[in-house]
Amino acid sequence: MTANPFGPSKSADIATGGGAAHCTGYWTVDCIGTLEHRLSGLVWPEGARVAIDASRVTAMDTAGAWLLRRALHALESEGREVALSGLRPEHEALLGMVRDLDLAGKLAVPVPALGVLARIGRWAWTSRDQALGMLAFVGEVGVAALRSAAHPSRIRWRTVLRNVETAGFDALPLAGLLSFLMGIVIAYQLAAQLARYGANIFVTDLVGLAMLRELSPLLTAIIVAGRSGSSYAAEIGTMKVTEEIDALRTIGIAPMDLLVLPKIAALVVALPLLSAYADALGVMGGMIMAKSVLGVSYADFLDRFPHALRLTDFLVGVGKAPVFAGIIAVVGCYQGFQVTGDAESVGRKTTLSVVQSIFLVIVADALFSVAFSWLRI
Secondary structure, X not given: OOOOOOOOOOOEEEEEXXXXXXXXXXXXXXXXXXXXXXXXXXXXXXXXXXXXEEEEEEEEOHXXXXXXXXXXXXXXXXXXXXXXXXXXXXXXXXXHHHHHHHHHHHHHOOOOOOOHHXXXXXXXXXXXXXXXXXXXXXXXXXXXXXXXXXXXXXXXXXXXXXXXXXXXXXXXXXXXXXXXXXXXXXXXXXXXXXHHOOOHHXXXXXXXXXXXXXXXXXXXXXXXXXXXXXHHHHHHHHHHHOOHHHHHHHOOOOHHHHHHHHHHHHHHXXXXXXXXXXXXXXXXXXXXXXXXXXXXXXXHHHHHHHXXXXXXXXXXXXXXXXXXXXHHHHHHHHHHHOOOOOHHHHHHHHHHHHHHHHHHHHHHHHHHHHHHHHHOO
């Protein structure tokens, strides 16, 4: 017989004899190809206790340990006691690791569903943490704003102007079109009721009051929250994921001065101007619909307008805009800084920033309405 020039062949085997099972050879991934088939058809010794001798196992890796562990588990599931002996310490440690991983997987599968009260409690606790975090962020913004006011040379005017352009000038077409259409809708809905009582001219009062005091600033704020608020969250969140914010801190640039304050300042300037622009186009839409449906001429509409509305009505609407701007900018920047880990977090926080901004803007508008009613403004 000719000797194998490549050395002795390696194999793994298991056999029964003398009331026990004997494991031999190399229980490694490259040698257990046929062993799995042998285990599935192996006739184990009879009796409630099965002895397995592994003293002649030369080598074992994770694949071999897993295969042995599966055989032991099959015997135990039949209610039989398994006595494993002769395993080397390193092989025994590997088998223990596989056993622990298997047990951990089984323990992790059943996840009990939270009850209604538990979900409400978790939501309340998360909302509390969010509120405290945002309050702390507002405090940081206030301190940074005071520091910049004390040292005007720290203000980045070019960044402020660029944000005014993107948040204000670029939003003119969308804000104007939406306000124009809203004016048309309001005048059309009022036309049937006013014509019934012969009060066509009062369409000026209702359109002007609705647009100037409520709808123009509110709709403009919602548009800006969707455009600019989401943009702020996505920009800052992406910079955090790519560690650009850490790089800014490393070179001595405060992210609050570069990324947050210019956005807040720009939006506080741009949103009142957008609201005034939306007022004009909303009234124009109502005026066109009033002439088309109610027969109120442009001259009569414009002649009635200064008698129907006061300067206070215009100032009330425009005065809300800076508050709405502050809410949108702060929420967008705060959610951007809350991004952690990956791009999925960027999308999640961007969506959350829009939802929270719109919700808080509507809450602020409701509080303004209550306060103005109490003050009789």
